[in-house]
Amino acid sequence: MKKRIIAWMAVSLFLAGFLSLFASSHPDGFEKAGEKAGYIERAEVLLAAPMPDYSIPGIGSWLSSSIPGIVGVLVTFAVFVFIGRRLGRKSK
Amino acid sequence: MHIPDGILDPKVWVSAAAVTGAVLYKSVKYSQRTLEHRAVPVMGAMAAFIFAAQMINFPLLGAAASGHLIGAAVCAILFGFWPSTLIMSTVVIIQAVMFQDGGITALGANILNMAIVAPAAAALTHKLMQKLSLPGSVSAIVSGWVSVVTVAAVGALELALSGVVSLQLAMSTLLFWHGFIGIGEGLITAVVLQFAIRSSFAFAAKEMAS
Numbered sequence: 439m440k441k442r443i444i445a446w447m448a449v450s451l452f453l454a455g456f457l458s459l460f461a462s463s464h465p466d467g468f469e470k471a472g473e474k475a476g477y478i479e480r481a482e483v484l485l486a487a488p489m490p491d492y493s494i495p496g497i498g499s500w501l502s503s504s505i506p507g508i509v510g511v512l513v514t515f516a517v518f519v520f521i522g523r524r525l526g527r528k529s530k
Numbered sequence: 531m532h533i534p535d536g537i538l539d540p541k542v543w544v545s546a547a548a549v550t551g552a553v554l555y556k557s558v559k560y561s562q563r564t565l566e567h568r569a570v571p572v573m574g575a576m577a578a579f580i581f582a583a584q585m586i587n588f589p590l591l592g593a594a595a596s597g598h599l600i601g602a603a604v605c606a607i608l609f610g611f612w613p614s615t616l617i618m619s620t621v622v623i624i625q626a627v628m629f630q631d632g633g634i635t636a637l638g639a640n641i642l643n644m645a646i647v648a649p650a651a652a653a654l655t656h657k658l659m660q661k662l663s664l665p666g667s668v669s670a671i672v673s674g675w676v677s678v679v680t681v682a683a684v685g686a687l688e689l690a691l692s693g694v695v696s697l698q699l700a701m702s703t704l705l706f707w708h709g710f711i712g713i714g715e716g717l718i719t720a721v722v723l724q725f726a727i728r729s730s731f732a733f734a735a736k737e738m739a740s
Binding site for chain 1: 531532533534535536558561563565566567569570571572573574575579583585586588589590594596598616617620621626627628631633682689695699704707708710711729730
């Protein structure tokens with residue numbers, strides 16, 4: 439099972455760190471609908487995140503989009519495992 | 531389907547956060563009873579995979595718009611409803627806090643939509659498909675589609691209750707785009723599930739939960 443988990447993580451890192459560079463940059467369904475319905479212009483930012491819109495401010499190259507993807511995958515795994523270990527019960 | 535700050539009315543996002551809090555409390559109670567330590571890394575890898583897959587916006591043919599996976603149907607079919615709420619919540623919270631994808635006041639609503647309503651819709655649809663003894667791939671596609679369209683409808687309701695748009699306009703525009711995005715969700719769900727089943731993810735989680 440450990441090998442399979444590593445394989446899934448490798449695929450996830452590939453998706454987030456590389457394939458995401460080729461993702462469509464058109465507005466998504468919610469934003470597109472919001473343009474027509476007129477609610478999207480109300481959007482504001484209340485909490486400045488460290489990597490807004492999956493990019494690192496100040497870095498111009500592809501690394502600016504690649505690094506947030508990689509960091510996000512690793513943090514997601516780590517956070518879930520951290521919480522899950524505390525919630526779950528020890529196996530016999 | 532990540533709602534930013536500034537759009538939802540306080541009474542809407544506060545109520546959504548309250549419902550979300552109550553459901554997640556139950557999820558935590560459920561996992562304290564049934565979640566085995568050994569199942570945690572499998573679910574963690576699925577959370578990481580869903581985070582990654584959500585970054586891949588696919589173009590909607592012929593339109594200047596895109597969509598991306600939610601992933602709740604994959605989760606719900608593999609692990610069931612309650613664990614899915616925790617997996618999806620982890621993803622949605624990290625997206626909001628680290629990447630400004632979805633607002634901080636809208637966080638409760640975004641968790642409600644993508645981490646509670648979406649897996650609930652997918653789990654119920656999947657159960658129905660199984661009762662009709664339809665093949666797994668058909669169930670995956672239909673469950674994926676239903677989960678996205680249901681989230682779009684609930685999102686439209688939240689927008690209308692916030693008074694920023696009429697219910698009819700919110701429903702028609704959101705359901706129009708998400709009707710197409712749901713097809714992508716359904717197809718990706720079917721493919722990802724094939725691989726996950728081959729990795730015996732569901733088996734692993736269930737085996738460990740018993």
